[in-house]
Amino acid sequence: MRYAARRLLHSLVLLIGVSLLSFLFANLAPGDYFSAMQTDPRISAETIAGLRARAGLDQPLPVRYAGWAESMLRGDFGYSLAYNSPVAPLVWERIRATLLLTGTATFVAWLLAIPLGIWSAAHYGGWRDHALNAALSLLLAVPDLVLAIVLLAGAVETGWLPVGGITSPGWDIMDAAARLRDILSHLALPAGVLVLGMLPVLTRHVRAGMLEALRSPFALNARAQGIPRRRLLFHHLLPAAANPLVSLFGFSLGTLLSASLLVEVVTGWPGLGPLFLDAIMGRDFALVLAVVMLSTALLAAGNLAADLLLYRLDPRIRVQ
Protein backbone atom coordinates (compact mmCIF):
# COMPACT_ATOMS: atom_id res chain seq x y z
CA MET A 1 0.00 0.00 0.00
CA ARG A 2 2.84 2.34 0.85
CA TYR A 3 4.33 1.53 -2.52
CA ALA A 4 1.07 2.47 -4.27
CA ALA A 5 0.78 5.72 -2.33
CA ARG A 6 4.33 6.68 -3.16
CA ARG A 7 3.86 5.97 -6.85
CA LEU A 8 0.59 7.89 -6.87
CA LEU A 9 2.22 10.88 -5.23
CA HIS A 10 5.02 10.72 -7.75
CA SER A 11 2.55 10.77 -10.63
CA LEU A 12 0.70 13.71 -9.12
CA VAL A 13 3.87 15.75 -8.72
CA LEU A 14 4.75 14.91 -12.29
CA LEU A 15 1.36 16.05 -13.51
CA ILE A 16 1.58 19.33 -11.63
CA GLY A 17 5.04 19.87 -13.09
CA VAL A 18 3.76 19.25 -16.60
CA SER A 19 0.82 21.59 -16.08
CA LEU A 20 3.09 24.38 -14.84
CA LEU A 21 5.51 23.91 -17.67
CA SER A 22 2.96 23.75 -20.46
CA PHE A 23 0.91 26.61 -19.06
CA LEU A 24 3.98 28.76 -18.78
CA PHE A 25 5.04 27.89 -22.29
CA ALA A 26 1.59 28.49 -23.74
CA ASN A 27 1.39 31.92 -22.17
CA LEU A 28 4.90 33.06 -22.92
CA ALA A 29 4.43 32.12 -26.55
CA PRO A 30 4.01 35.01 -28.96
CA GLY A 31 0.46 35.57 -30.14
CA ASP A 32 -2.87 34.45 -28.75
CA TYR A 33 -6.39 33.86 -29.97
CA PHE A 34 -6.93 37.58 -30.59
CA SER A 35 -3.71 38.12 -32.55
CA ALA A 36 -5.41 37.29 -35.83
CA MET A 37 -7.80 40.21 -35.28
CA GLN A 38 -4.97 42.73 -35.19
CA THR A 39 -4.53 42.45 -38.94
CA ASP A 40 -8.19 43.37 -39.45
CA PRO A 41 -8.37 47.19 -39.85
CA ARG A 42 -12.04 47.25 -38.84
CA ILE A 43 -11.25 46.14 -35.29
CA SER A 44 -9.61 48.82 -33.17
CA ALA A 45 -6.78 48.17 -30.76
CA GLU A 46 -9.04 49.19 -27.86
CA THR A 47 -11.62 46.57 -28.79
CA ILE A 48 -8.97 43.87 -28.83
CA ALA A 49 -7.58 45.07 -25.52
CA GLY A 50 -11.12 44.96 -24.13
CA LEU A 51 -11.64 41.42 -25.41
CA ARG A 52 -8.33 40.38 -23.89
CA ALA A 53 -9.33 41.89 -20.58
CA ARG A 54 -12.67 40.08 -20.67
CA ALA A 55 -10.88 36.80 -21.32
CA GLY A 56 -8.60 37.60 -18.38
CA LEU A 57 -5.49 37.68 -20.54
CA ASP A 58 -4.32 40.95 -18.96
CA GLN A 59 -3.99 39.38 -15.51
CA PRO A 60 -0.54 38.49 -14.16
CA LEU A 61 0.63 34.96 -14.89
CA PRO A 62 0.23 33.38 -11.41
CA VAL A 63 -3.37 34.60 -11.20
CA ARG A 64 -4.14 33.14 -14.61
CA TYR A 65 -2.53 29.87 -13.67
CA ALA A 66 -4.56 29.67 -10.49
CA GLY A 67 -7.75 30.38 -12.41
CA TRP A 68 -6.91 27.80 -15.03
CA ALA A 69 -5.91 25.16 -12.49
CA GLU A 70 -9.13 25.74 -10.58
CA SER A 71 -11.14 25.33 -13.76
CA MET A 72 -9.19 22.12 -14.51
CA LEU A 73 -10.00 20.71 -11.07
CA ARG A 74 -13.65 21.74 -11.35
CA GLY A 75 -13.83 19.60 -14.47
CA ASP A 76 -14.31 22.45 -16.97
CA PHE A 77 -10.78 22.01 -18.34
CA GLY A 78 -10.46 25.72 -19.08
CA TYR A 79 -12.47 28.03 -21.29
CA SER A 80 -12.20 27.80 -25.07
CA LEU A 81 -12.22 31.21 -26.71
CA ALA A 82 -12.84 29.83 -30.18
CA TYR A 83 -15.94 27.86 -29.16
CA ASN A 84 -16.97 30.28 -26.42
CA SER A 85 -17.65 27.50 -23.96
CA PRO A 86 -15.88 25.40 -21.34
CA VAL A 87 -13.60 22.82 -22.90
CA ALA A 88 -14.99 19.75 -21.13
CA PRO A 89 -18.17 19.25 -23.20
CA LEU A 90 -16.14 19.82 -26.38
CA VAL A 91 -13.62 17.12 -25.65
CA TRP A 92 -15.97 14.66 -24.01
CA GLU A 93 -17.74 13.57 -27.20
CA ARG A 94 -14.39 13.35 -29.01
CA ILE A 95 -12.77 11.30 -26.27
CA ARG A 96 -15.43 8.63 -26.62
CA ALA A 97 -14.77 8.31 -30.34
CA THR A 98 -11.00 8.21 -29.79
CA LEU A 99 -11.25 5.62 -27.03
CA LEU A 100 -13.50 3.45 -29.16
CA LEU A 101 -10.91 3.53 -31.94
CA THR A 102 -7.75 3.11 -29.91
CA GLY A 103 -9.32 0.67 -27.46
CA THR A 104 -10.39 -1.63 -30.26
CA ALA A 105 -7.05 -1.29 -32.04
CA THR A 106 -5.00 -1.94 -28.89
CA PHE A 107 -7.10 -4.97 -28.01
CA VAL A 108 -6.82 -6.49 -31.47
CA ALA A 109 -3.10 -5.71 -31.71
CA TRP A 110 -2.34 -7.47 -28.41
CA LEU A 111 -4.62 -10.36 -29.35
CA LEU A 112 -2.54 -10.87 -32.49
CA ALA A 113 0.87 -9.99 -31.06
CA ILE A 114 0.93 -12.52 -28.21
CA PRO A 115 0.31 -15.67 -30.26
CA LEU A 116 2.49 -14.36 -33.10
CA GLY A 117 5.36 -13.60 -30.74
CA ILE A 118 5.09 -16.97 -29.01
CA TRP A 119 4.83 -18.77 -32.32
CA SER A 120 7.88 -16.93 -33.63
CA ALA A 121 9.91 -17.67 -30.49
CA ALA A 122 8.88 -21.33 -30.56
CA HIS A 123 10.25 -21.60 -34.09
CA TYR A 124 13.35 -19.58 -33.23
CA GLY A 125 15.90 -19.56 -36.03
CA GLY A 126 13.65 -21.45 -38.42
CA TRP A 127 12.34 -20.15 -41.70
CA ARG A 128 8.96 -19.25 -40.16
CA ASP A 129 10.67 -17.08 -37.57
CA HIS A 130 12.77 -15.39 -40.23
CA ALA A 131 9.82 -14.86 -42.56
CA LEU A 132 7.72 -13.32 -39.82
CA ASN A 133 10.60 -11.11 -38.75
CA ALA A 134 11.25 -9.89 -42.25
CA ALA A 135 7.55 -9.08 -42.68
CA LEU A 136 7.44 -7.24 -39.36
CA SER A 137 10.62 -5.27 -40.13
CA LEU A 138 9.08 -4.18 -43.39
CA LEU A 139 5.88 -3.21 -41.60
CA LEU A 140 7.89 -1.28 -39.04
CA ALA A 141 9.38 0.81 -41.83
CA VAL A 142 5.94 1.82 -43.12
CA PRO A 143 4.81 4.80 -41.05
CA ASP A 144 1.20 5.17 -39.93
CA LEU A 145 0.83 8.19 -42.15
CA VAL A 146 1.72 6.28 -45.31
CA LEU A 147 -0.33 3.27 -44.28
CA ALA A 148 -3.36 5.45 -43.63
CA ILE A 149 -3.12 7.31 -46.92
CA VAL A 150 -2.59 4.17 -48.99
CA LEU A 151 -5.34 2.17 -47.30
CA LEU A 152 -7.66 5.15 -47.55
CA ALA A 153 -7.01 5.44 -51.27
CA GLY A 154 -7.63 1.70 -51.55
CA ALA A 155 -10.90 1.95 -49.66
CA VAL A 156 -12.11 4.79 -51.87
CA GLU A 157 -11.03 3.00 -55.03
CA THR A 158 -12.69 -0.32 -54.20
CA GLY A 159 -15.62 1.09 -52.26
CA TRP A 160 -15.38 -1.77 -49.78
CA LEU A 161 -15.23 0.42 -46.71
CA PRO A 162 -16.89 3.73 -45.92
CA VAL A 163 -14.51 6.67 -45.63
CA GLY A 164 -14.59 9.32 -42.93
CA GLY A 165 -16.85 9.79 -39.96
CA ILE A 166 -18.11 7.26 -37.49
CA THR A 167 -21.64 6.56 -38.77
CA SER A 168 -23.46 6.61 -42.10
CA PRO A 169 -26.35 8.89 -42.92
CA GLY A 170 -29.59 7.25 -41.84
CA TRP A 171 -28.10 6.17 -38.52
CA ASP A 172 -31.25 7.18 -36.65
CA ILE A 173 -33.52 4.74 -38.45
CA MET A 174 -31.19 1.71 -38.18
CA ASP A 175 -31.86 -1.15 -35.80
CA ALA A 176 -29.22 -2.28 -33.30
CA ALA A 177 -27.58 -4.88 -35.56
CA ALA A 178 -27.32 -2.49 -38.49
CA ARG A 179 -25.87 0.16 -36.19
CA LEU A 180 -23.21 -2.22 -34.92
CA ARG A 181 -22.33 -3.24 -38.47
CA ASP A 182 -22.20 0.39 -39.52
CA ILE A 183 -19.84 1.42 -36.72
CA LEU A 184 -17.63 -1.61 -37.28
CA SER A 185 -17.31 -0.88 -40.97
CA HIS A 186 -16.33 2.71 -40.23
CA LEU A 187 -13.95 1.52 -37.55
CA ALA A 188 -12.21 -1.04 -39.76
CA LEU A 189 -9.98 1.33 -41.70
CA PRO A 190 -8.53 3.55 -38.94
CA ALA A 191 -8.33 0.66 -36.49
CA GLY A 192 -6.63 -1.48 -39.14
CA VAL A 193 -3.98 1.17 -39.67
CA LEU A 194 -3.35 1.43 -35.93
CA VAL A 195 -3.17 -2.34 -35.48
CA LEU A 196 -0.65 -2.68 -38.30
CA GLY A 197 1.35 0.14 -36.76
CA MET A 198 1.44 -1.40 -33.27
CA LEU A 199 1.85 -5.02 -34.29
CA PRO A 200 5.59 -5.11 -35.13
CA VAL A 201 6.65 -3.44 -31.88
CA LEU A 202 4.42 -5.59 -29.68
CA THR A 203 5.31 -8.82 -31.43
CA ARG A 204 9.02 -8.14 -31.14
CA HIS A 205 8.69 -7.57 -27.42
CA VAL A 206 6.66 -10.72 -26.90
CA ARG A 207 9.17 -12.68 -28.93
CA ALA A 208 12.17 -11.28 -27.07
CA GLY A 209 10.58 -12.00 -23.69
CA MET A 210 9.65 -15.53 -24.70
CA LEU A 211 13.11 -16.23 -26.06
CA GLU A 212 14.66 -15.23 -22.78
CA ALA A 213 12.27 -17.46 -20.89
CA LEU A 214 12.90 -20.34 -23.30
CA ARG A 215 16.64 -20.17 -22.64
CA SER A 216 16.27 -20.21 -18.86
CA PRO A 217 17.22 -23.36 -16.94
CA PHE A 218 13.72 -23.89 -15.61
CA ALA A 219 12.40 -24.16 -19.16
CA LEU A 220 14.91 -26.89 -19.90
CA ASN A 221 13.93 -28.66 -16.72
CA ALA A 222 10.23 -28.40 -17.49
CA ARG A 223 10.87 -29.81 -20.93
CA ALA A 224 12.87 -32.65 -19.45
CA GLN A 225 9.95 -33.43 -17.16
CA GLY A 226 7.91 -34.07 -20.28
CA ILE A 227 5.51 -31.15 -20.02
CA PRO A 228 3.73 -30.82 -23.36
CA ARG A 229 4.94 -28.02 -25.59
CA ARG A 230 1.76 -26.01 -25.71
CA ARG A 231 1.33 -26.16 -21.95
CA LEU A 232 4.99 -25.24 -21.47
CA LEU A 233 4.70 -22.21 -23.71
CA PHE A 234 1.46 -20.77 -22.45
CA HIS A 235 1.41 -21.96 -18.87
CA HIS A 236 5.01 -21.78 -17.74
CA LEU A 237 6.91 -19.49 -20.06
CA LEU A 238 4.37 -16.77 -20.83
CA PRO A 239 3.99 -15.75 -17.15
CA ALA A 240 7.77 -15.79 -16.78
CA ALA A 241 8.11 -13.49 -19.77
CA ALA A 242 5.26 -11.24 -18.68
CA ASN A 243 7.12 -8.50 -16.77
CA PRO A 244 8.25 -6.30 -19.67
CA LEU A 245 4.96 -7.03 -21.39
CA VAL A 246 2.98 -5.70 -18.45
CA SER A 247 4.99 -2.49 -18.56
CA LEU A 248 4.42 -2.27 -22.28
CA PHE A 249 0.72 -2.93 -21.80
CA GLY A 250 0.50 -0.11 -19.27
CA PHE A 251 2.23 2.14 -21.74
CA SER A 252 -0.18 1.20 -24.51
CA LEU A 253 -3.08 1.90 -22.15
CA GLY A 254 -1.48 5.27 -21.48
CA THR A 255 -1.29 6.19 -25.15
CA LEU A 256 -4.97 5.45 -25.77
CA LEU A 257 -5.72 9.15 -26.17
CA SER A 258 -2.63 10.16 -28.09
CA ALA A 259 -1.73 7.24 -30.36
CA SER A 260 -4.36 7.83 -33.00
CA LEU A 261 -4.04 11.57 -33.64
CA LEU A 262 -2.54 11.34 -37.08
CA VAL A 263 -4.66 8.42 -38.22
CA GLU A 264 -7.79 10.25 -37.11
CA VAL A 265 -6.81 13.33 -39.06
CA VAL A 266 -6.07 11.39 -42.23
CA THR A 267 -9.07 9.07 -42.15
CA GLY A 268 -11.50 11.69 -40.87
CA TRP A 269 -12.38 9.92 -37.62
CA PRO A 270 -14.16 12.46 -35.38
CA GLY A 271 -11.89 11.97 -32.36
CA LEU A 272 -9.57 14.21 -30.39
CA GLY A 273 -7.04 14.44 -33.23
CA PRO A 274 -8.91 16.74 -35.63
CA LEU A 275 -10.14 18.85 -32.69
CA PHE A 276 -6.58 19.23 -31.43
CA LEU A 277 -5.28 20.19 -34.84
CA ASP A 278 -8.02 22.79 -35.30
CA ALA A 279 -7.23 24.20 -31.88
CA ILE A 280 -3.58 24.55 -32.89
CA MET A 281 -4.48 26.27 -36.15
CA GLY A 282 -6.91 28.59 -34.36
CA ARG A 283 -4.48 29.27 -31.50
CA ASP A 284 -7.11 28.18 -28.99
CA PHE A 285 -4.65 27.50 -26.19
CA ALA A 286 -7.16 26.39 -23.57
CA LEU A 287 -8.22 23.53 -25.80
CA VAL A 288 -4.62 22.61 -26.69
CA LEU A 289 -3.64 22.63 -23.01
CA ALA A 290 -6.64 20.54 -22.02
CA VAL A 291 -5.88 17.86 -24.58
CA VAL A 292 -2.19 17.80 -23.64
CA MET A 293 -3.03 17.56 -19.94
CA LEU A 294 -5.59 14.81 -20.47
CA SER A 295 -3.28 12.67 -22.54
CA THR A 296 -0.41 13.24 -20.10
CA ALA A 297 -2.64 12.26 -17.21
CA LEU A 298 -3.66 9.10 -19.02
CA LEU A 299 -0.05 8.27 -19.83
CA ALA A 300 0.90 8.71 -16.17
CA ALA A 301 -2.10 6.61 -15.15
CA GLY A 302 -1.13 3.86 -17.59
CA ASN A 303 2.42 3.70 -16.24
CA LEU A 304 1.09 3.73 -12.69
CA ALA A 305 -1.32 0.90 -13.47
CA ALA A 306 1.52 -1.11 -15.00
CA ASP A 307 3.72 -0.60 -11.94
CA LEU A 308 0.97 -1.60 -9.54
CA LEU A 309 0.10 -4.62 -11.64
CA LEU A 310 3.75 -5.66 -11.71
CA TYR A 311 3.93 -5.22 -7.96
CA ARG A 312 0.98 -7.56 -7.60
CA LEU A 313 2.12 -10.12 -10.13
CA ASP A 314 5.81 -10.37 -9.38
CA PRO A 315 6.92 -11.18 -5.84
CA ARG A 316 10.51 -10.23 -6.73
CA ILE A 317 9.58 -6.56 -6.95
CA ARG A 318 7.85 -6.59 -3.58
CA VAL A 319 11.02 -7.70 -1.83
CA GLN A 320 13.15 -4.81 -3.06
Place this chain on the structure above:
Amino acid sequence: MMRDLRRFWPPLVLLAAFHAAVVLAGFLAPYDYAEQHRDFPYAPPSRIHLVHLRPYAESPDGKSYPIEFLVHGRLFGVRPPGVVFLLGTDGSGRDVFSRLLYGGRVSLLTGLAAALLSLVLGTALGTIAGFFGGWPDQLLMRGGELMMALPWFYLLLAVRAFLPLHISAVEAFALLIAIIGGIGWVRPARLVRGVVLAGRENGFVQAARGFGAGSPYLIRRHVLPLTFPVVLTQATVLIPQYILAEVTLSFLGLGVGEPVPSWGNMLAEARQYHTIVEHTWLLAPAIAIVPLLLGFLLLADALSGQQVST
Protein backbone atom coordinates in the same frame (compact mmCIF):
# COMPACT_ATOMS: atom_id res chain seq x y z
CA MET B 1 29.75 -6.42 -31.72
CA MET B 2 30.95 -5.93 -35.27
CA ARG B 3 31.14 -9.63 -36.03
CA ASP B 4 29.03 -9.62 -39.14
CA LEU B 5 30.13 -6.72 -41.27
CA ARG B 6 28.11 -7.99 -44.22
CA ARG B 7 24.95 -6.87 -42.51
CA PHE B 8 26.08 -3.27 -42.70
CA TRP B 9 26.42 -3.13 -46.44
CA PRO B 10 22.80 -3.28 -47.69
CA PRO B 11 21.48 -0.50 -45.43
CA LEU B 12 24.59 1.65 -45.96
CA VAL B 13 24.34 1.37 -49.73
CA LEU B 14 20.62 2.10 -49.62
CA LEU B 15 21.08 5.16 -47.43
CA ALA B 16 24.04 6.40 -49.46
CA ALA B 17 21.94 6.15 -52.61
CA PHE B 18 19.14 8.18 -51.05
CA HIS B 19 21.45 10.88 -49.80
CA ALA B 20 23.38 11.06 -53.06
CA ALA B 21 20.13 11.40 -55.03
CA VAL B 22 19.03 14.22 -52.78
CA VAL B 23 22.35 16.05 -52.78
CA LEU B 24 22.53 15.81 -56.56
CA ALA B 25 18.92 16.95 -56.98
CA GLY B 26 20.05 19.93 -59.05
CA PHE B 27 21.68 17.56 -61.53
CA LEU B 28 19.28 14.62 -61.53
CA ALA B 29 16.02 16.56 -61.63
CA PRO B 30 14.95 17.66 -65.10
CA TYR B 31 13.09 20.72 -63.76
CA ASP B 32 13.27 23.22 -60.92
CA TYR B 33 11.03 22.45 -57.97
CA ALA B 34 8.89 25.54 -58.51
CA GLU B 35 8.65 25.34 -62.30
CA GLN B 36 5.01 25.14 -63.31
CA HIS B 37 3.65 23.64 -66.51
CA ARG B 38 0.25 25.23 -66.35
CA ASP B 39 -0.92 23.36 -69.46
CA PHE B 40 -0.38 20.00 -67.83
CA PRO B 41 -1.92 19.83 -64.35
CA TYR B 42 -2.16 16.29 -62.94
CA ALA B 43 -0.37 14.87 -65.98
CA PRO B 44 0.27 11.13 -65.57
CA PRO B 45 3.87 9.84 -65.72
CA SER B 46 5.30 10.27 -69.20
CA ARG B 47 5.56 7.19 -71.31
CA ILE B 48 9.09 6.44 -72.45
CA HIS B 49 9.70 4.39 -75.58
CA LEU B 50 12.76 3.42 -77.51
CA VAL B 51 13.10 4.16 -81.20
CA HIS B 52 16.36 2.86 -82.71
CA LEU B 53 17.72 2.55 -79.17
CA ARG B 54 17.05 6.21 -78.49
CA PRO B 55 14.57 7.03 -75.73
CA TYR B 56 11.61 9.25 -76.52
CA ALA B 57 9.25 10.80 -73.99
CA GLU B 58 5.61 11.15 -74.86
CA SER B 59 4.17 14.50 -73.79
CA PRO B 60 0.62 14.62 -72.40
CA ASP B 61 -0.51 16.08 -75.75
CA GLY B 62 0.50 12.83 -77.47
CA LYS B 63 3.62 13.96 -79.33
CA SER B 64 6.97 12.32 -78.67
CA TYR B 65 10.24 14.15 -78.17
CA PRO B 66 13.74 12.69 -77.89
CA ILE B 67 15.25 12.65 -74.42
CA GLU B 68 18.58 14.42 -74.36
CA PHE B 69 21.26 13.66 -71.86
CA LEU B 70 23.67 16.00 -70.07
CA VAL B 71 22.30 19.27 -71.40
CA HIS B 72 22.07 22.54 -69.44
CA GLY B 73 23.79 20.94 -66.47
CA ARG B 74 21.03 18.40 -66.03
CA LEU B 75 21.28 14.64 -66.38
CA PHE B 76 18.43 14.45 -68.82
CA GLY B 77 15.70 16.59 -70.29
CA VAL B 78 13.51 17.25 -73.28
CA ARG B 79 13.71 20.27 -75.54
CA PRO B 80 10.61 22.50 -75.16
CA PRO B 81 7.80 22.35 -76.11
CA GLY B 82 8.28 18.70 -75.16
CA VAL B 83 8.10 17.71 -71.51
CA VAL B 84 9.16 14.69 -69.52
CA PHE B 85 7.49 13.87 -66.20
CA LEU B 86 8.85 10.60 -64.82
CA LEU B 87 6.34 10.64 -61.96
CA GLY B 88 3.67 12.89 -63.43
CA THR B 89 2.77 16.38 -62.23
CA ASP B 90 0.80 17.84 -59.35
CA GLY B 91 -2.17 20.23 -59.46
CA SER B 92 0.01 23.17 -60.51
CA GLY B 93 1.72 21.18 -63.24
CA ARG B 94 4.99 20.81 -61.34
CA ASP B 95 7.13 17.76 -62.01
CA VAL B 96 6.68 15.33 -59.12
CA PHE B 97 10.00 13.58 -59.78
CA SER B 98 11.96 16.83 -59.48
CA ARG B 99 10.01 17.88 -56.41
CA LEU B 100 10.60 14.48 -54.86
CA LEU B 101 14.36 14.98 -55.16
CA TYR B 102 14.35 18.56 -53.92
CA GLY B 103 11.80 17.74 -51.23
CA GLY B 104 14.03 14.95 -49.99
CA ARG B 105 16.66 17.60 -49.27
CA VAL B 106 14.39 19.31 -46.78
CA SER B 107 13.14 16.10 -45.19
CA LEU B 108 16.51 14.35 -44.91
CA LEU B 109 18.37 17.44 -43.80
CA THR B 110 15.80 18.17 -41.11
CA GLY B 111 16.23 14.64 -39.81
CA LEU B 112 20.02 14.87 -39.79
CA ALA B 113 20.26 18.35 -38.31
CA ALA B 114 17.62 17.76 -35.64
CA ALA B 115 19.23 14.46 -34.65
CA LEU B 116 22.60 16.21 -34.45
CA LEU B 117 21.07 18.86 -32.19
CA SER B 118 19.46 16.23 -29.95
CA LEU B 119 22.65 14.21 -29.72
CA VAL B 120 24.90 17.17 -28.97
CA LEU B 121 22.50 18.45 -26.31
CA GLY B 122 21.94 14.97 -24.94
CA THR B 123 25.61 14.04 -24.84
CA ALA B 124 26.64 17.32 -23.24
CA LEU B 125 23.95 17.31 -20.58
CA GLY B 126 24.19 13.57 -19.98
CA THR B 127 27.96 13.74 -19.56
CA ILE B 128 27.79 16.66 -17.15
CA ALA B 129 25.05 14.99 -15.12
CA GLY B 130 26.76 11.62 -15.03
CA PHE B 131 30.27 12.88 -14.39
CA PHE B 132 29.62 15.49 -11.73
CA GLY B 133 26.42 14.16 -10.14
CA GLY B 134 24.87 16.32 -7.45
CA TRP B 135 22.22 18.90 -8.24
CA PRO B 136 22.81 19.14 -12.02
CA ASP B 137 22.17 15.42 -12.14
CA GLN B 138 19.00 15.71 -10.07
CA LEU B 139 17.77 18.61 -12.17
CA LEU B 140 18.41 16.77 -15.40
CA MET B 141 16.78 13.54 -14.32
CA ARG B 142 13.69 15.24 -12.90
CA GLY B 143 13.38 17.57 -15.90
CA GLY B 144 13.82 14.64 -18.23
CA GLU B 145 11.08 12.74 -16.46
CA LEU B 146 8.81 15.70 -17.01
CA MET B 147 9.53 15.69 -20.73
CA MET B 148 9.17 11.93 -20.99
CA ALA B 149 5.80 12.08 -19.25
CA LEU B 150 4.33 13.87 -22.24
CA PRO B 151 3.38 11.92 -25.34
CA TRP B 152 6.15 12.75 -27.77
CA PHE B 153 4.11 13.70 -30.78
CA TYR B 154 1.68 15.76 -28.72
CA LEU B 155 4.58 17.62 -27.21
CA LEU B 156 5.90 18.31 -30.68
CA LEU B 157 2.55 19.57 -31.90
CA ALA B 158 1.93 21.58 -28.75
CA VAL B 159 5.28 23.32 -28.95
CA ARG B 160 4.64 24.00 -32.60
CA ALA B 161 1.19 25.29 -31.66
CA PHE B 162 2.59 27.89 -29.32
CA LEU B 163 4.87 29.34 -32.00
CA PRO B 164 3.87 31.51 -34.95
CA LEU B 165 2.09 29.73 -37.79
CA HIS B 166 2.74 31.91 -40.79
CA ILE B 167 6.45 32.14 -41.40
CA SER B 168 8.77 31.82 -44.37
CA ALA B 169 10.06 28.47 -45.54
CA VAL B 170 13.58 29.08 -44.24
CA GLU B 171 12.33 30.15 -40.82
CA ALA B 172 10.00 27.18 -40.73
CA PHE B 173 12.90 24.90 -41.59
CA ALA B 174 15.06 26.30 -38.78
CA LEU B 175 12.13 26.20 -36.39
CA LEU B 176 11.40 22.56 -37.21
CA ILE B 177 14.99 21.56 -36.54
CA ALA B 178 15.01 23.49 -33.27
CA ILE B 179 11.72 22.02 -32.04
CA ILE B 180 12.24 18.43 -33.12
CA GLY B 181 15.85 18.36 -31.97
CA GLY B 182 15.21 20.37 -28.83
CA ILE B 183 12.49 18.07 -27.60
CA GLY B 184 14.28 14.81 -28.24
CA TRP B 185 17.44 15.21 -26.18
CA VAL B 186 16.09 13.47 -23.09
CA ARG B 187 16.50 9.86 -24.11
CA PRO B 188 20.08 10.18 -25.39
CA ALA B 189 20.94 12.25 -22.31
CA ARG B 190 19.70 9.53 -19.98
CA LEU B 191 21.54 6.81 -21.89
CA VAL B 192 24.77 8.80 -22.02
CA ARG B 193 24.47 9.59 -18.32
CA GLY B 194 24.24 5.88 -17.57
CA VAL B 195 27.36 5.12 -19.59
CA VAL B 196 29.30 8.00 -18.03
CA LEU B 197 28.20 7.02 -14.55
CA ALA B 198 29.60 3.54 -15.06
CA GLY B 199 32.58 4.75 -17.11
CA ARG B 200 34.04 7.15 -14.56
CA GLU B 201 34.55 4.24 -12.15
CA ASN B 202 36.87 2.52 -14.64
CA GLY B 203 40.39 1.81 -13.44
CA PHE B 204 42.03 3.89 -16.14
CA VAL B 205 39.87 6.90 -15.32
CA GLN B 206 40.69 6.60 -11.64
CA ALA B 207 44.35 6.19 -12.49
CA ALA B 208 44.37 9.28 -14.69
CA ARG B 209 42.67 11.19 -11.93
CA GLY B 210 45.30 9.95 -9.54
CA PHE B 211 48.00 11.33 -11.81
CA GLY B 212 46.36 14.71 -11.45
CA ALA B 213 44.24 14.95 -14.58
CA GLY B 214 41.56 17.65 -14.43
CA SER B 215 37.89 17.07 -15.12
CA PRO B 216 37.79 18.59 -18.63
CA TYR B 217 40.71 16.43 -19.70
CA LEU B 218 39.21 13.31 -18.12
CA ILE B 219 35.89 13.87 -19.85
CA ARG B 220 37.43 14.60 -23.22
CA ARG B 221 40.10 11.92 -23.24
CA HIS B 222 38.63 9.07 -21.24
CA VAL B 223 34.91 9.35 -20.69
CA LEU B 224 33.47 10.77 -23.90
CA PRO B 225 34.93 8.02 -26.13
CA LEU B 226 33.04 5.49 -24.02
CA THR B 227 29.74 7.05 -25.00
CA PHE B 228 30.39 6.72 -28.71
CA PRO B 229 28.53 3.41 -29.31
CA VAL B 230 25.44 4.66 -27.49
CA VAL B 231 25.42 7.91 -29.42
CA LEU B 232 25.85 6.11 -32.72
CA THR B 233 22.99 3.72 -32.02
CA GLN B 234 20.81 6.60 -30.91
CA ALA B 235 21.59 8.42 -34.16
CA THR B 236 20.26 5.52 -36.23
CA VAL B 237 17.10 5.56 -34.16
CA LEU B 238 16.58 9.32 -34.01
CA ILE B 239 17.26 10.30 -37.62
CA PRO B 240 14.39 8.27 -39.15
CA GLN B 241 12.09 9.29 -36.32
CA TYR B 242 12.86 12.93 -37.00
CA ILE B 243 12.51 12.62 -40.75
CA LEU B 244 9.08 11.18 -40.12
CA ALA B 245 8.32 13.99 -37.68
CA GLU B 246 9.16 16.57 -40.34
CA VAL B 247 7.05 14.77 -42.92
CA THR B 248 4.14 14.57 -40.52
CA LEU B 249 4.31 18.20 -39.41
CA SER B 250 4.58 19.46 -42.98
CA PHE B 251 1.75 17.14 -43.96
CA LEU B 252 -0.44 18.74 -41.31
CA GLY B 253 0.52 22.20 -42.55
CA LEU B 254 2.69 22.99 -39.53
CA GLY B 255 6.06 22.63 -41.21
CA VAL B 256 7.77 23.86 -44.33
CA GLY B 257 5.31 25.58 -46.66
CA GLU B 258 4.89 26.13 -50.41
CA PRO B 259 6.53 26.54 -52.82
CA VAL B 260 9.49 24.77 -51.21
CA PRO B 261 8.75 21.06 -51.43
CA SER B 262 9.13 18.59 -48.60
CA TRP B 263 7.82 15.04 -48.65
CA GLY B 264 5.27 16.07 -46.07
CA ASN B 265 3.74 19.03 -47.84
CA MET B 266 3.78 17.13 -51.15
CA LEU B 267 1.64 14.49 -49.47
CA ALA B 268 -0.68 17.16 -48.11
CA GLU B 269 -2.41 17.07 -51.47
CA ALA B 270 -3.35 13.51 -50.58
CA ARG B 271 -5.55 14.82 -47.77
CA GLN B 272 -8.25 15.17 -50.39
CA TYR B 273 -8.62 11.49 -50.98
CA HIS B 274 -10.38 11.77 -54.33
CA THR B 275 -7.24 13.50 -55.65
CA ILE B 276 -5.09 10.58 -54.65
CA VAL B 277 -7.42 8.00 -56.15
CA GLU B 278 -7.40 9.65 -59.55
CA HIS B 279 -3.73 10.65 -59.47
CA THR B 280 -1.93 7.78 -57.79
CA TRP B 281 1.53 9.11 -58.71
CA LEU B 282 1.11 11.82 -56.07
CA LEU B 283 1.81 9.07 -53.53
CA ALA B 284 5.48 9.02 -54.64
CA PRO B 285 6.83 10.64 -51.43
CA ALA B 286 4.91 8.12 -49.32
CA ILE B 287 6.46 5.27 -51.27
CA ALA B 288 9.92 6.84 -51.18
CA ILE B 289 10.02 7.14 -47.42
CA VAL B 290 9.53 3.41 -46.83
CA PRO B 291 12.90 2.15 -48.16
CA LEU B 292 14.59 5.10 -46.47
CA LEU B 293 13.17 4.18 -43.07
CA LEU B 294 13.91 0.53 -43.74
CA GLY B 295 17.54 1.45 -44.40
CA PHE B 296 17.86 3.16 -41.03
CA LEU B 297 16.03 0.31 -39.35
CA LEU B 298 18.37 -2.31 -40.79
CA LEU B 299 21.37 -0.19 -39.86
CA ALA B 300 20.14 0.11 -36.29
CA ASP B 301 19.61 -3.65 -36.18
CA ALA B 302 23.07 -4.32 -37.54
CA LEU B 303 24.60 -1.93 -35.00
CA SER B 304 22.85 -3.42 -32.02
CA GLY B 305 23.92 -6.83 -33.30
CA GLN B 306 20.57 -8.42 -32.62
CA GLN B 307 19.32 -11.16 -34.84
CA VAL B 308 16.16 -9.25 -35.55
CA SER B 309 15.98 -9.63 -39.28
CA THR B 310 17.41 -12.15 -41.65
